[in-house]
Amino acid sequence: MDDLKAKYLGLIADAQDESTLEDLRVQAVGKKGEISLKMRELGKMSPEERQVAGPALNALKDEINSALAAKKAALADAALDERLRTEWLDVTLPGRPRRQGTLHPISQVSEEVTAIFAEMGFSVAEGPRIDTDWYNFDALNIPGHHPARAEMDTFYLHRAEGDNRPPHVLRTHTSPVQIRSMEAMGAPLRIICPGGVYRADYDQTHTPMFHQVEGLALDTDISMANLKWVLEEFVKAYFEVDDVELRFRASHFPFTEPSAEVDIRCSWEGGQLKVGEGDDWLEILGSGMVHPKVIAAGGIDPEVYQGFAFGMGIDRIAMLKYGIPDLRAFFDSDLRWLRHYGFAALDMPNLHGGLSR
Ligand code: PHE
Numbered sequence: 001m002d003d004l005k006a007k008y009l010g011l012i013a014d015a016q017d018e019s020t021l022e023d024l025r026v027q028a029v030g031k032k033g034e035i036s037l038k039m040r041e042l043g044k045m046s047p048e049e050r051q052v053a054g055p056a057l058n059a060l061k062d063e064i065n066s067a068l069a070a071k072k073a074a075l076a077d078a079a080l081d082e083r084l085r086t087e088w089l090d091v092t093l094p095g096r097p098r099r100q101g102t103l104h105p106i107s108q109v110s111e112e113v114t115a116i117f118a119e120m121g122f123s124v125a126e127g128p129r130i131d132t133d134w135y136n137f138d139a140l141n142i143p144g145h146h147p148a149r150a151e152m153d154t155f156y157l158h159r160a161e162g163d164n165r166p167p168h169v170l171r172t173h174t175s176p177v178q179i180r181s182m183e184a185m186g187a188p189l190r191i192i193c194p195g196g197v198y199r200a201d202y203d204q205t206h207t208p209m210f211h212q213v214e215g216l217a218l219d220t221d222i223s224m225a226n227l228k229w230v231l232e233e234f235v236k237a238y239f240e241v242d243d244v245e246l247r248f249r250a251s252h253f254p255f256t257e258p259s260a261e262v263d264i265r266c267s268w269e270g271g272q273l274k275v276g277e278g279d280d281w282l283e284i285l286g287s288g289m290v291h292p293k294v295i296a297a298g299g300i301d302p303e304v305y306q307g308f309a310f311g312m313g314i315d316r317i318a319m320l321k322y323g324i325p326d327l328r329a330f331f332d333s334d335l336r337w338l339r340h341y342g343f344a345a346l347d348m349p350n351l352h353g354g355l356s357r
Contacts, residue, residue: 004034005060012067021072028064035061095346102342106211106330109318110194112349113213116237117192119351120230122215125191127177130157132166135176139297140255148254153200170198173311174214175255181216182298187305188219194314205327211314218307227287227308235264239275239321240355247281256288256309273320285312
């Protein structure tokens with residue numbers, strides 16, 4: 001028995017993996033293992049012999065079983081240690097900046113605008129770029145004969161003869177998302193919608209596709225004063241200045257009443273734009289109190305709810321903030337331009353870090 005014990009404890013100690021251990025277990029204490037066979041011999045012994053050999057064999061069996069279990073646990077620990085040693089990863093390391101690939105100024109500015117309005121409780125809404133003329137025009141109080149339809153140089157989608165679906169257009173502004181958001185969410189409501197829009201126009205400051213951000217706030221106690229405050233907060237945060245002066249110029253949009261175009265005080269001294277000082281005015285957006293007919297078209301009672309809306313050119317405010325002279329270059333996919341005007345992909349804008357840092 002002493003020999004058996006020495007043999008198996010030695011083999012177990014030397015085992016390098018689990019399958020060797022399992023073989024040893026079968027060899028020693030398995031059904032036909034050496035110790036099990038010895039136990040069978042107990043029957044042939046005299047009662048006196050059995051009284052000594054029985055407990056001793058059982059003790060040996062226990063000892064081998066616990067040596068097997070201990071070795072199994074030790075092997076598992078060693079395997080884990082080895083994995084931890086080879087598979088470690090320092091999650092505190094800074095990201096590795098890619099040398100190629102930057103965020104387009106439009107993406108950057110959309111993120112900046114979103115961060116600023118999010119802080120004021122606006123969520124981001126979306127709508128389709130191909131929409132029906134009802135959402136793009138009629139629901140916004142621009143009926144079929146209205147001159148605004150012609151002014152917007154609308155792209156209409158071709159319809160095959162006999163196609164009875166409503167006419168579709170490439171949306172000429174983000175304002176149809178006002179209607180879709182009212183339908184989907186009801187009032188009160190506070191959303192912005194950044195996105196692409198289309199008009200047939202092309203020169204240094206116009207491209208057939210460009211970007212706007214729509215804003216809409218509906219509640220039971222909203223006035224032009226709220227609009228003015230929100231826009232002032234936005235302009236200060238966006239241009240990263242402490243003070244701005246906004247000028248509300250009476251204007252006309254079919255979907256707002258009253259309507260105002262908003263200019264900011266600026267200077268162009270030395271060809272450099274400075275916001276908040278100087279004698280020039282820069283138009284940045286259209287806005288107004290949402291027309292009751294538009295609120296009703298969105299399925300909301302205009303007797304109860306009113307609100308403001310605005311629409312601003314994202315490409316335009318990107319050009320202004322980052323000194324980009326030609327709008328057309330935004331869409332040329334020129335790598336040198338993208339590297340020059342692009343932003344580091346890992347540097348997401350937020351108010352607390354300073355937006356454009
Ligand atoms: N949709 C208008 C445009 O594209 C802008 C606007 C939006 C004006 C909302 C007033 C209110 O010119």
